Amino acid sequence: MTVEILGISVLWLFLFGYVIVASIDFGAGFFNASTIVTKKHHIVNNVIQRYLSPVWEITNVFLVFFFVGMIGFFPSTAYYFGTVLLIPISISIILLALRGSYYAFGTYGTKGHKGYTLMYGVTGVLIPASLSTALIVSQGGFIRETSAGGIELDYVALFTSPFAWSIVLLSLVSVLFISASFLAYYSSVAEDYDALKLFKRYTWIWSFPTIITALGIIIEMRWHNPSHYQGLLSLWWVFALSFICFITSLWLLKKKRFGWSFILVVLQFALAFYGYGVSRYPYLLYPYITIYDGFTNETMAYALVTVFIFGLMLLIPSLYLVFKLFIMNKPYIKKGKA
């Protein structure tokens, strides 16, 4: 394995980690707010609060990790993505900032304000949409070279592209799907059967839209980026496995094996995510940067890998502690006590 591939694999892992934890978080915010409208808030509130409180900051670090690592391993992405994505990413930052701080204000400061909850819900849907522009742009076709020799984002092409909108749609429905699946499991551990029933229903509701948009994107890729489409086809078995995981997870949901059902959802996404990642090899940004010409110098790469290994040795035990104390701790989940 070359160090370039090692670097991108590590980053891809962190991005995947972020996608999963952030989806749970964003979706939880959405359900928390939408149930106010549908008058079912009292059912879900406990479960959601208990899960979110200790982990929200950790979620954010996954994101920071990803983009700091990206600039570290592939500095030229800073130029391309930085220049082009000023507006979409600034919007994401603003939404993330409002969300993070108002969550803290609402939870630790003044309890139970409806405005906070609504803001939390709305940003939960808008952030995945705005962050996914980075992924859309990386597919190529939306960057225009200016007469002055610079580059800029072609907004007209972006907003009129069905491909782009499908990715936005996929990000939304998968957020809700992943989140519902996890929260179903979490409520089952908390033995909160009303919440469980609701989240089980939400999981069903959002499962098929997820798989349909995902399929749609593969098909659209044929026109949008034929070489990537070929890459996807040559990895068809990975996506087939992912589909099998999807079906199995639904079956397990029916059989009330909520933990396993969630694990299979994660597996489904992991397979699709890595299948997608591998199929676009070696491009970071079509057709400008590959992982080879965008790579940092060797010395820095090895320094980063070393730090990464030491860092993991520090983090894995600490994350395990969090997991044990809050996430998988029955008394805590049930009563809010560890």
Place this chain on the structure above:
Amino acid sequence: MESVEFSRYLTMLTLSVHVIYATLGVGVPIMIALAHWLGLKRKDEHYLLLAKRWARGYVITVAVGVVTGTAIALQLALLWPRFMEFAGQLVALPLFMETFAFFFEAIFLGIYLYTWDRFKNPMRHFYLLIPVVLGSAMSALFITSVNAFMNTPQGFTLVDGQLTNIQPLLAMFNPAMPTKVAHVLTSAYMTTAFVLAAIAAYHLMKGNKHAYHRKALALTMKVALIFSIATALVGDLSGKFLAEYQPEKLAAAEWHFETEGEAPLMLYGILTETNEVKYAIKIPYALSILVHSNPTGVVTGLNDIPEEYHPPYVIHYFFDIMVTIGIWLTFLSLVYWIALSRNWAFIQTRLFRFLLVTSGPLAMIAIEAGWWFTEVGRQPWIMRDFMKTAEGATNSPYVGWMFVAFAILYVILLIGTVVVLTRMFKNNPAERELERMETEQRSVAK
């Protein structure tokens, strides 16, 4: 205006907001640890409650610190893409390590907050603070080393525009790093101590006589004194560093034009069209002493530096504000400390307490002034001698709009913080919490 200018203003804005929270983020953990430790050692409920209440407020400032930090980290790539592309190859190491430090801090802070009264051995719970203190200090160290690198880049060779012979550790441990990191850390501890002291003094000034607030004030003011002295000492070393490695910054800060010995230190005043200093307070020999510890030492003047490399002369005022506040606060905390140990009554007057209330905001102003001094003083360079600020900037025409959007965001965040913190503590005053703790204990004893 051009996008470079807007980029500069937006960076300035985000960092100036972030540094408020970051300073508290670095300083508060150590104060919590101190109070917690004293509480356990002396079995004193007051200190334990102090630790608890500080920790509760800290969650709010951390939250905003995290989101503004995320903002600036992304903005570095959005606003300065060329710079990050170039510097990313050299300073990715400390940036990457910083994220680990955050991760570590975030995890243990979460555990600490949610495990009050859950450990059989209370010392165990206290130990959770150690990674929090270390994590925040390390994140300050790593990020400041990046900033130090921008001032004194090293650890690479530039051959025909190509970077070769890259040494990440040398880049990180650059000449500016030791004084910068030390000054940032001591000033963060100092500022936090004054901010917390100001809160205690506010309650006392309002006529509250509870021992809880007195203890809080005495503790924070002692810490404040120690770190004020440390900050001034390291500040002196920072001046010596500047004289050697960034003479143009020091000369501009001092409006020092002629290279000469026996150089005086100029405080305040104005600069005329012909570069004459008027109405300044002149302290003879002081600049030579600051730079060389010797009244006749020669200090490089601006006239020996090409004009295009002169930093803006306004940094003079930033420097003065920082130093004045530094000296004043050292004096104030020293007076308090002496008076306290001799039982002098004047420190209990309303006026003196009012002065203590202003100390927190003043220290924060000194932090801002210090950063503005060092950052504006680096102009026209973004990376001294290698890249001009204008070369590093984005050419996107929308930066002005982003500036407006972020300015609104920060107003919302700042107001939110203030409202939430005051409501949080007003609705649940310390006295009531102490009473509740006592009744609980009595019922346990029965």
